[in-house]
Amino acid sequence: xxxxxxxxxSEEDSRAVAAILRWAELxxxxxxxxxxxxxxxxxxxxxxLIWDLESPExxxxxxxxxxxxxxxxxxxxxxxxxxxxxxxxxxxxxxxKPVRLADLKRLLDRYIARWHDELERVEVMCGGTRRxxxxxxxxxxxxDRHGAILHTHCEGLQTRESLRDLSERLPxxxxxxxxxxxxxxRYHVRELRGGGVRLDNGRxxxxxxxxxxxxxxxxxxxxxxxxxxxx
Amino acid sequence: xxxxxxxxxxxxxxxxxxxRLIRDYCQPRGIDARMRLYSSGGELLDCLDGTEKPDxxxxxxxxxxxxxxxxxxxxxxxxxxxxxxxxxTSTDHGLDSFEVEASDYLVKPVTAEDLARAMxxxxxxxxxxxxxxxxxxxxxxxxxxxxxxxxxxxxDHQSYIHLKDxxxxxxxxxxxxxxxxxxxxxxxxxxxxxxxxNYVKAIENSDFRLTNGELVPIRAGSPGKVRDDFxxxxxxxxxxxx
Numbered sequence: 001x002x003x004x005x006x007x008x009x010s011e012e013d014s015r016a017v018a019a020i021l022r023w024a025e026l027x028x029x030x031x032x033x034x035x036x037x038x039x040x041x042x043x044x045x046x047x048x049l050i051w052d053l054e055s056p057e058x059x060x061x062x063x064x065x066x067x068x069x070x071x072x073x074x075x076x077x078x079x080x081x082x083x084x085x086x087x088x089x090x091x092x093x094x095x096x097k098p099v100r101l102a103d104l105k106r107l108l109d110r111y112i113a114r115w116h117d118e119l120e121r122v123e124v125m126c127g128g129t130r131r132x133x134x135x136x137x138x139x140x141x142x143x144d145r146h147g148a149i150l151h152t153h154c155e156g157l158q159t160r161e162s163l164r165d166l167s168e169r170l171p172x173x174x175x176x177x178x179x180x181x182x183x184x185x186r187y188h189v190r191e192l193r194g195g196g197v198r199l200d201n202g203r204x205x206x207x208x209x210x211x212x213x214x215x216x217x218x219x220x221x222x223x224x225x226x227x228x229x230x231x
Numbered sequence: 232x233x234x235x236x237x238x239x240x241x242x243x244x245x246x247x248x249x250x251r252l253i254r255d256y257c258q259p260r261g262i263d264a265r266m267r268l269y270s271s272g273g274e275l276l277d278c279l280d281g282t283e284k285p286d287x288x289x290x291x292x293x294x295x296x297x298x299x300x301x302x303x304x305x306x307x308x309x310x311x312x313x314x315x316x317x318x319x320t321s322t323d324h325g326l327d328s329f330e331v332e333a334s335d336y337l338v339k340p341v342t343a344e345d346l347a348r349a350m351x352x353x354x355x356x357x358x359x360x361x362x363x364x365x366x367x368x369x370x371x372x373x374x375x376x377x378x379x380x381x382x383x384x385x386x387d388h389q390s391y392i393h394l395k396d397x398x399x400x401x402x403x404x405x406x407x408x409x410x411x412x413x414x415x416x417x418x419x420x421x422x423x424x425x426x427x428x429n430y431v432k433a434i435e436n437s438d439f440r441l442t443n444g445e446l447v448p449i450r451a452g453s454p455g456k457v458r459d460d461f462x463x464x465x466x467x468x469x470x471x472x473x
């Protein structure tokens with residue numbers, strides 16, 4: 001997935017690129033993020049173009065006529081008037097400045113199906129079938145007496161593989177072990193709630209006593225990442 | 232084409248004037264616009280529970296009781312598909328309009344040009360369930376709702392479009408129809424078959440079993456690829472669904 005950013009200043013460009021790469025690392029989406037070269041046309045196709053309406057350059061003409069195949073257009077600015085004016089190009093989203101990474105995450109989650117085929121995956125045998133599950137889609141997993149249950153956005157998948165074996169195959173830093181029998185995807189962790197972590201889908205997963213400190217600091221670190229300013 | 236359109240504004244003259252502009256836009260384009268008018272956000276939400284949901288909702292913002300933005304938030308909990316177009320005197324709610332995924336924001340007084348711009352965009356980007364495929368069959372042009380097409384097969388230079396309740400025969404090629412449909416829901420599962428995956432109940436050996444019991448063959452050369460495409464589609468569909 002190609003991200004192109006055009007913010008008000010080159011410092012903001014660099015900050016936005018760094019924030020997007022951090023998002024991609026957690027969502028496990030292969031991403032190429034770069035600032036738009038001044039005067040160049042935005043790349044066509046299925047990428048994402050983030051454009052700060054407070055930058056001196058006007059929106060490129062081709063965005064007004066790009067039809068269905070133009071990049072996913074995300075605009076940002078501080079005022080309501082610019083948001084109303086942006087309906088002339090019908091962006092996929094409009095972010096109010098100051099923009100945090102969490103705002104962009106919420107927006108990109110809505111469109112993630114567009115990049116379904118590009119997402120990094122893990123292969124798991126489920127009921128005699130080899131399933132290739134996007135890591136993004138593996139929200140959390142739990143041990144059970146037959147192996148493990150993998151919870152995705154649309155279903156729970158039973159595998160005979162143990163949670164321990166599975167977690168050894170998963171890329172480092174993506175999942176958080178919050179109890180001996182539970183593993184959660186860092187990307188989908190929303191907050192600490194009571195004795196557990198609350199996930200994006202509203203599910204609470206318990207945290208083991210011995211893991212409380214490490215989970216707590218991981219969740220705090222995630223909060224800082226999502227609070228990172230983009231523009 | 233039929234469109235259910237709701238207009239919600241506490242000012243009667245604004246409701247009536249907008250309804251007139253919509254009629255003037257729809258009539259020459261052959262669109263049958265069925266309009267319902269509401270005078271408050273509360274009335275709108277009460278009525279939406281019992282009636283057919285609108286395809287497009289024109290919504291004022293400043294109204295007694297529930298504001299248009301709050302009504303839109305409540306509506307979104309019930310219906311993600313409806314296109315919400317704000318029409319208001321205020322320019323203060325542009326950011327709110329994106330929060331509720333509005334399709335447009337028109338500032339009163341709304342002109343015919345403003346309305347045409349908003350409607351043109353809607354018609355070009357309308358939800359798949361409202362799109363149709365235009366084909367010529369037995370010398371007559373007909374509009375087939377895309378969602379009612381179960382599968383298409385080709386035989387002897389003719390395409391047989393199997394709908395839920397009938398079959399339409401046309402001389403257009405399968406490639407041509409595939410490109411015209413431009414839909415992720417259709418899978419070329421065989422050289423001679425294009426299948427609407429919304430109607431697939433199961434994969435049985437080398438066939439798709441459809442919800443009406445019919446079988447659509449899967450190409451022998453790459454059954455695994457077709458199966459993977461189908462599974463990936465179910466995931467994409469689940470993710471895209473509100």
